[in-house]
Amino acid sequence: MKKKILVVDDDPNAVEFLKEGLTAENFRVISAKNGDEGIKKVREERPDCVILEAVLPGLSGFEVCSILKQDKLTHFVPIIMVSGKATETEDKLNGFEAGSDDYLTKPIEVKELVARIKAVFRRYELSEDGEEVVEIEGISLDVTRAVVRVKGRVVSLRPKEFDLLYLLMKKAGRVLSRSYLLESIWGYEYFGATRTVDVHIRRLRVKLGQEAARKIKTVEGKGYMFLGRE
Amino acid sequence: MKEKILFIDDDADIVRLLRETLVDEGYDFISAEDGEGGIREARASQPDLIILDMYLPDTNGFDVCRILRSDEGCKNIPIIMLTGRFKTTSNKVEGLEGGADDYMLKPFETEELLARIRAVLREYKHFGPKHLVKDHLEELRRKKKE
Numbered sequence: 001m002k003k004k005i006l007v008v009d010d011d012p013n014a015v016e017f018l019k020e021g022l023t024a025e026n027f028r029v030i031s032a033k034n035g036d037e038g039i040k041k042v043r044e045e046r047p048d049c050v051i052l053e054a055v056l057p058g059l060s061g062f063e064v065c066s067i068l069k070q071d072k073l074t075h076f077v078p079i080i081m082v083s084g085k086a087t088e089t090e091d092k093l094n095g096f097e098a099g100s101d102d103y104l105t106k107p108i109e110v111k112e113l114v115a116r117i118k119a120v121f122r123r124y125e126l127s128e129d130g131e132e133v134v135e136i137e138g139i140s141l142d143v144t145r146a147v148v149r150v151k152g153r154v155v156s157l158r159p160k161e162f163d164l165l166y167l168l169m170k171k172a173g174r175v176l177s178r179s180y181l182l183e184s185i186w187g188y189e190y191f192g193a194t195r196t197v198d199v200h201i202r203r204l205r206v207k208l209g210q211e212a213a214r215k216i217k218t219v220e221g222k223g224y225m226f227l228g229r230e
Numbered sequence: 231m232k233e234k235i236l237f238i239d240d241d242a243d244i245v246r247l248l249r250e251t252l253v254d255e256g257y258d259f260i261s262a263e264d265g266e267g268g269i270r271e272a273r274a275s276q277p278d279l280i281i282l283d284m285y286l287p288d289t290n291g292f293d294v295c296r297i298l299r300s301d302e303g304c305k306n307i308p309i310i311m312l313t314g315r316f317k318t319t320s321n322k323v324e325g326l327e328g329g330a331d332d333y334m335l336k337p338f339e340t341e342e343l344l345a346r347i348r349a350v351l352r353e354y355k356h357f358g359p360k361h362l363v364k365d366h367l368e369e370l371r372r373k374k375k376e
Contacts, residue, residue, distance in 0.1 A: 078353075089339045096345035101353060102332070109319040115326035123308070123331055123353040173302040175276050222276070228302070 002028040005117070006047035008038035008064065009082075010057055014106075018051060021110030027117075035059030039067055042074050049117050052100070054083035054091060062098045069099030078120040080113070082106055134169045137228050139212050141166055150212045160185060161204045164197075168216060168226040177223040197224075233351060234258040236275060238268030238294065239283035239312070248281070251340050252347075265289035269297055272304045279351055281343075284313035284325070291316075292328055299329035308350045310343075312336060 005027045007018045012033075019029045030045060032038040035056050042050060050068070054061035061081055068074045080102045081095040092103045101120045104113065134141045138151045146162060148155045157165065163185045168176065178194035186196065201224060205213035217225045237248050240263045252259045260275055262268035265286045272280060280298070284291035291311050298304040311325045314336035325333045331350050334343060 089342050092342050093345050096349050099352075101349055112319050112322050112326075115323040119326045119331050120353075122329075123350065171306060173304075174306040175303075 002026060003048040003117075003121070004028045004030060004045065005049050005051060006038065006041055006045065007031045007051045008033075008035065008041075008056065008061070009051075009053040010034060011053070014053070018108070018110070018113075022114070025110065025114045027114075035061070035064040038064055039074075042068055042077055043071075047077065049078045049080065049120065051113070052079055052081050054081055054087075054095060062094050065095065065098040065100050075099075076124065078117075078124055080104060080116060080120065082108060134166065136169055136172055136226070137215070139169070139208070139215065141169060148208075150208055153209075155207050155209075157204070157207060161200055161207070164200050165204055165208075168224060172226040172228060175219045175222050175225045180223065232256060232258045233278040234260065234275065235279050235281060235347070236268065236271055236277035237261045237281045237283075238263075238265065238271075238286065238291075239281075240264060240287050241283070244283075247340070248343075251344070255344060263287070265291075265294040268294055269301075269304075272298055272307060273301065276303070277307060278354075279347060280307055280309045281347075282309055282311050282330070284311055284316045284321075292324060295325065295328050295330055308354055310334060310346060310350060312338070312343075 005022055007015050007029060009015050009018075009031070010033045015031045015033075019031065022029045030041060030047065032041045035058055038050070038052065041047070052061045052065060056064070059067075061083070065079050065081060068077060068079065078101045079099065081100040082104045083091055084106050087105045095103045101123070102116050104116065133143070140149045141162075142148075143166065148157055148162065148165065164181065167181065167184060178197045181197045182194055201216060205216060215227050217227055219225055235252055235257045237245060237259065239245055239261070245261050245263075249259045249261065260271060260277065262271045265288050268280070268282070282291045282294055286294070291313065295309055295311070298307065298309065308331045309329065310332040311330040312334050313321070316325070317335055322333045332346050334346065
């Protein structure tokens with residue numbers, strides 16, 4: 001499925017230029033000519049990425065970015081801000097401060113923009129259609145059916161154990177600290193000790209069985225890592 | 231816990247400048263002066279982010295990035311490429327498509343580099359896993375119920 005890009009810019013020539021360039025690169029492009037329309041389109045049309053001009057009539061691009069990044073429903077939509085030749089470092093700092101994921105100065109080279117869009121997608125780990133099954137060396141995790149199998153045997157996990165395994169497998173090969181796991185799975189509002197993670201890891205290992213459990217490696221003083229990748 | 235940044239560059243002056251700046255900003259700082267040392271350090275120290283100069287004594291940043299991206303232990307560590315020599319659009323595209331998260335040209339404003347570091351770490355730390363584990367799972371489960 002083609003990724004949808006929203007271009008927010010009041011300059012019709014700039015919009016047309018990006019529409020042509022990005023469409024040729026296999027993106028679907030929609031546009032908005034001011035900040036209010038841009039916010040509305042992000043909420044209604046859920047684009048995969050927003051290219052946002054900093055200087056707009058009415059709400060500025062910085063304000064639009066800030067509003068979208070503070071909104072629970074839209075904060076995870078990547079935003080790349082752009083502005084004209086007169087861009088100062090301070091403009092870029094304001095953009096990043098507002099939550100922008102990248103900042104480009106016009107004139108824009110479409111090929112560079114596309115490479116930066118893809119880099120942002122990688123950071124957000126937005127897979128093409130939303131990855132629903134993760135499988136690594138005999139362990140498979142089916143998100144839609146909430147089923148985990150080890151070499152075909154169904155393993156019953158509690159929701160937090162399931163989410164923990166999902167994150168470890170998605171980030172296989174990377175050491176994840178206890179606080180990182182705690183924050184990601186239990187959320188910022190959770191004030192439990194990082195020991196909570198150890199307890200869940202222990203239960204998870206028992207349920208997965210001896211062989212599969214060895215895939216979850218304890219990294220002394222750092223955290224946990226899932227070994228290997230499909 | 232402090233976030234750890236590995237800087238791979240053979241220019242001692244810029245290493246000193248970034249060490250001072252990043253330590254002042256509350257990061258742990260480690261460095262390596264060539265590609266081989268950088269890869270070794272990345273594997274051993276598992277930094278939260280790597281700033282990679284493109285022109286190194288033993289190799290170039292594109293090759294270092296490619297090796298790190300194919301390394302099981304390092305492939306998910308964010309990389310910001312930094313260069314004073316490889317400045318063309320095709321260089322930027324090559325770097326970004328090769329797995330870099332950002333590509334900055336020298337000379338640079340340290341404030342902008344810090345803002346870009348924060349942006350990359352923010353996405354990895356907050357939006358990446360949070361989006362995956364909370365929003366993504368919830369959305370998939372909601373779709374299943376529908």
